[in-house]
Amino acid sequence: MIGRGLERALGILALIGLVTGLYSAFVYAPPDAVQGEVQRIMYLHVPLILVSYLAFFVVFVASILYLARRRERHDAIAHSSAEVGVLFTALAIAAGSIWGRPTWGTWWTWDARLTTTTILLLIFIGYLMLRALVDDPSRGAVFSAVLGIIGFLDVPIIHMSVVWWRTLHQPASVLRPGPSTVAPDMQVALYTNLAAFVLLYGYFLAKRLRLEEARWELTRLRMEGVG
Amino acid sequence: MGADPAEDGGGRVNPWPYILAAYLLAGGGLLGYLLSVSRRTKAMRAQLAAVKRSSKETAS
């Protein structure tokens, strides 16, 4: 699927990207005018969230492809991307929560983006649990594909509903916690970190795919009555 | 909302423990995941090798 060479290249590029990203987040970018130094967590939180959305989009596409073509590769990509996506989402929420504590005085706020992201996390944890519980691999693949599709389709609806729920529930003076990336050097830092995390996602996906490859091979051998 | 620590330009609360915590947590989580994937792949490969070996034995 993904050759060792490409996997290694992705790993090295990701590492370079992350180091550059760290530098831009802590040295290059200035502290935020309003939030101060704490805002630097956003260079971690925002890329993690955006890349997790990417990961779940990949699950969505791979799930559709699997239902249409039934190629193991698509199922492998869906499963791997879901796992990496759940990891990135969980870390994003944790980082956001840690950011929130000194900024808002609370570990949690029910703001629209954090709420939607948590729901997304729950949906795809459910996806992984479903996979773990279905014994027959091809049936599990089909079920997961369906769940992956409807789960992702639901995300815009969830987002809309939570945003409406918040704005019609609270007065509009509630500020949305988020990156105040107006300054251009802060934007540079953000995009650098974003690129780094995309590369990291690619690397993780490649590594995780190897595990799926091996698992599918094992399944095939078992089904052929070997061992 | 009550006393907002960030209101005075981030003066009162020291942000660095939080920043460190966030980045260390993320780094730890990412590394931990890499290790988990490596471990699981190794285990899966061992299983595969065992299955292939036993098939060779029954074949010969």
Next chain:
Amino acid sequence: MTFARRVMAIARKDLLAEWRNRESFTAMFSFAFLVLFLFNFALGGDQTLIRGASSGLLWLAFTFTSVLGLARSVQGELENDCLDGLLLYPVEREAIYLGKLLGNFMVILLVEVVIFPLFAVLYNMDLWAKLPRLLLIAVPGTLGFAVAGTLLSTMTASLRAREAMLPFLLFPLTIPLILSAVRGTEVVLLGEPFELAVPWLKLMAAFDTVFLVASLLTFEYLVEE
């Protein structure tokens, strides 16, 4: 037989089976009633608090009751191999799905129709005049729940941990419904102008449409073999 009649036949089969022993309905109704009854103790007997939270409490009761009903409906099919039998017939998979959906939807709605007045009696609220509008909110919410629930219950029916998996998969997905139904119900219960409920109705309609289409397209894969 046209497609619509096949759907009706399947729905009728489910509803007739349910009508014969009314097991599911009784279980669901009792559960919903008990939950609402327990709210009194959960909220410290504070009637004002309960009336204030009534829309949320009602829908909490309805969602848990719906999961009960959905799980039982599929379990019945599995135990008697009905689904396999049904699949042997040259019926479109979409008709099976729609028939089951209709059956589930009607049972859950019936429970809600009975629970609304009972809730009003328990917590001394005047609901009769509001009942038509409450149902107007309840129908799209319940429909959406049944749409997603019928699909997911088919998925989880054969799992080991099915009792835990169905709610765990269903609830996050249906949060837009629960949110909208609670807000819409609140608008009606507080006597606010009905236009305030319209955005929530639109949201529920959007959810129902997206999920109905997605379910119709994917159901056949869940029951293939």
